[in-house]
Amino acid sequence: xxxxxxxxxxxxxxxxxxxxxxxxxxxxxxxxxxxxxxxxxxxxxxxxxxxxxxxxxxxxxxxxxxxxxxxxxxxxxxxxxxxxxxxxxxxxxxxxxxxxxxxxxxxxxxxxxxxxxxxxxxxxxxxxxxxxxxxxxxxxxxxxxxxxxxxxxxxxxxxxxxxxxxxxxxxxxxxxxxxxxxxxxxxxxxxxxxxxxxxxxxxxxxxxxxxxxxxxxxxxxxxxxxxxxxxxxxxxxxxxxxxxxxxxxxxxxxxxxxxxxxxxxxxxxxxxxxxxxxxxxxxxxxxxxxxxxxxxxxxxxxxxxxxxxxxxxxxxxxxxxxxxxxxxxxxxxxxxxxxxxxxxxxxxxxxxxxxxxxxxxxxxxxxxxxxxxxxxxxxxxxxxxxxxxxxxxxxxxxxxxxxxxxxxxxxxxxxx
Amino acid sequence: xxxxxxxxxxxxxxxxxxxxxxxxxxxxxxxxxxxxxxxxxxxxxxxxxxxxxxxxxxxxxxxxxxxxxxxxxxxxxxxxxxxxxxxxxxxxxxxxxxxxxxxxxxxxxxxxxxxxxxxxxxxxxxxxxxxxxxxxxxxxxxxxxxxxxxxxxxxxxxxxxxxxxxxxxxxxxxxxxxxxxxxxxxxxxxxxxxxxxxxxxxxxxxxxxxxxxxxxxxxxx
Numbered sequence: 001x002x003x004x005x006x007x008x009x010x011x012x013x014x015x016x017x018x019x020x021x022x023x024x025x026x027x028x029x030x031x032x033x034x035x036x037x038x039x040x041x042x043x044x045x046x047x048x049x050x051x052x053x054x055x056x057x058x059x060x061x062x063x064x065x066x067x068x069x070x071x072x073x074x075x076x077x078x079x080x081x082x083x084x085x086x087x088x089x090x091x092x093x094x095x096x097x098x099x100x101x102x103x104x105x106x107x108x109x110x111x112x113x114x115x116x117x118x119x120x121x122x123x124x125x126x127x128x129x130x131x132x133x134x135x136x137x138x139x140x141x142x143x144x145x146x147x148x149x150x151x152x153x154x155x156x157x158x159x160x161x162x163x164x165x166x167x168x169x170x171x172x173x174x175x176x177x178x179x180x181x182x183x184x185x186x187x188x189x190x191x192x193x194x195x196x197x198x199x200x201x202x203x204x205x206x207x208x209x210x211x212x213x214x215x216x217x218x219x220x221x222x223x224x225x226x227x228x229x230x231x232x233x234x235x236x237x238x239x240x241x242x243x244x245x246x247x248x249x250x251x252x253x254x255x256x257x258x259x260x261x262x263x264x265x266x267x268x269x270x271x272x273x274x275x276x277x278x279x280x281x282x283x284x285x286x287x288x289x290x291x292x293x294x295x296x297x298x299x300x301x302x303x304x305x306x307x308x309x310x311x312x313x314x315x316x317x318x319x320x321x322x323x324x325x326x327x328x329x330x331x332x333x334x335x336x337x338x339x340x341x342x343x344x345x346x347x348x349x350x351x352x353x354x355x356x357x358x359x360x361x362x363x364x365x366x367x368x369x370x371x372x373x374x375x376x377x378x379x380x381x382x383x384x385x386x387x388x389x390x391x392x393x394x395x396x397x398x399x400x401x402x403x404x405x406x407x408x409x410x411x412x413x414x415x416x
Numbered sequence: 417x418x419x420x421x422x423x424x425x426x427x428x429x430x431x432x433x434x435x436x437x438x439x440x441x442x443x444x445x446x447x448x449x450x451x452x453x454x455x456x457x458x459x460x461x462x463x464x465x466x467x468x469x470x471x472x473x474x475x476x477x478x479x480x481x482x483x484x485x486x487x488x489x490x491x492x493x494x495x496x497x498x499x500x501x502x503x504x505x506x507x508x509x510x511x512x513x514x515x516x517x518x519x520x521x522x523x524x525x526x527x528x529x530x531x532x533x534x535x536x537x538x539x540x541x542x543x544x545x546x547x548x549x550x551x552x553x554x555x556x557x558x559x560x561x562x563x564x565x566x567x568x569x570x571x572x573x574x575x576x577x578x579x580x581x582x583x584x585x586x587x588x589x590x591x592x593x594x595x596x597x598x599x600x601x602x603x604x605x606x607x608x609x610x611x612x613x614x615x616x617x618x619x620x621x622x623x624x625x626x627x628x629x630x631x632x633x634x635x636x637x
Contacts, residue, residue, distance in 0.1 A: 033418070035420075037513075039547065040548070041543065050511075050513060053511045322497075323496065
């Protein structure tokens with residue numbers, strides 16, 4: 001069923017049961033995530049769930065309504081304007097196999113393997129059989145990008161898009177959304193694809209992981225996709241259900257990072273930009289390429305931006321709360337910006353042409369982040385290799401592990 | 417303790433000050449995002465961000481022709497993306513907890529005022545929302561206020577264009593103005609956009625001839 005305000009069936013008399021405590025919308029049960037106040041209108045105490053307040057408040061005085069799931073078939077024809085590589089075709093078959101065998105599957109695929117396209121055949125098959133399909137991700141950027149790609153391929157199907165404040169609902173049969181939106185579905189989907197399974201906040205939030213299985217019907221098939229899956233996830237689906245795809249779609253190897261040992265922060269807080277940084281950036285620009293520079297925190301990024309504006313007046317910065325975030329990303333895509341300073345928000349789901357990557361203070365990132373950031377380079381046919389530079393104050397196990405992982409992807413010897 | 421804006425855990429190092437301080441309902445990251453102001457030339461009266469070719473603030477200039485302006489406008493937060501989201505959740509999603517966040521950021525000296533008057537909410541809107549968003553913040557801060565105004569129903573200001581707002585009738589009327597004559601008043605509103613709401617309320621307040629009226633808004637759009 002689907003929890004919605006316009007529903008006609010009473011699901012619960014009260015959205016929140018504060019005595020347990022439990023939120024009937026999102027399943028939240030931690031007392032500190034409920035807020036209680038005295039309502040001046042009702043003249044009594046009201047408690048509501050803070051976790052899912054963005055989806056419409058669940059509280060102790062309003063009933064929760066729902067409507068039943070209706071299944072509908074769709075011819076779901078799709079167009080793919082290129083041919084799948086051997087590896088992609090293999091993965092596509094495995095996904096169809098999982099769908100028919102009602103099993104879960106983990107696609108452990110290198111960054112830039114063309115994961116989205118591998119799912120098309122299975123999505124089409126599922127929709128033809130009247131199954132409800134959801135394509136979810138914890139990242140809004142990924143959701144938007146996937147929606148565009150699916151919309152282009154499945155031009156005859158009605159696809160719903162939901163994230164944050166955006167709601168373009170065209171039936172509940174084929175949905176692209178953030179994982180938070182799944183709180184509104186119970187026993188509804190038969191086929192769920194989770195992209196970027198290891199991205200924040202999914203691994204940290206057991207409630208979100210639960211919401212995926214709650215939104216699924218019995219016997220549903222869940223496809224997890226990631227370039228950096230956690231051990232826990234591998235254990236969850238079982239080793240025999242992991243498909244490893246070590247090859248990028250264009251067949252070229254991943255770029256291996258160079259490491260330079262330098263403490264950028266030390267210089268920056270004395271108002272000096274390390275000469276190495278300037279040299280690196282100049283090198284990139286002279287080669288006619290673009291560069292994304294990753295920073296571990298916003299403060300350092302802004303400081304560095306100020307200091308480098310003299311040498312490079314075209315630098316742009318972007319971070320999660322930036323109001324012009326989309327604008328800056330599209331200017332980078334259009335080639336108007338050549339140096340983009342960013343935090344980890346752009347570590348996934350973005351593709352730029354002729355890109356190099358510099359990671360400042362690489363010792364402060366996790367292995368997963370490092371691998372994802374390295375995966376930004378060489379994603380296009382026209383430019384399959386790029387350069388990556390780690391600037392680290394010292395070596396950490398994460399850096400070593402990331403290098404090892406990239407190398408074993410290249411050697412095709414990745415193991416789980 | 418969790419941050420009431422982002423709901424993440426707040427871990428504060430226990431030292432001699434934080435041990436005895438009331439815990440903050442806001443984490444450092446959110447506090448910084450909420451209190452950020454865009455740089456640029458601002459009107460020194462209403463704090464509006466001005467276009468480069470303006471010699472004076474168009475909004476204030478326009479309002480001055482029709483209304484008597486307040487003595488001073490104090491503005492708490494810039495209407496940036498984060499603040500916008502905060503008000504959306506607070507006013508339209510029923511996230512009452514955010515009144516604590518606004519109260520935490522409310523930093524004003526009330527020594528110079530005899531009475532604090534929040535902008536009222538119409539009966540229908542009150543029923544819909546369940547609380548008066550302005551008065552609630554004052555309550556959280558334990559500020560005693562006086563409900564001197566009432567308002568009749570009207571369309572949401574945030575759904576009207578500027579022209580519609582200007583041509584609208586004054587929706588406020590005085591409830592009890594007695595005792596406010598000759599006093600120093602502080603009028604409190606949540607968001608100051610074009611200033612129409614505040615100036616309409618001022619128009620009514622001036623009829624009881626107070627000594628002065630200052631305006632406090634939580635955010636300037």
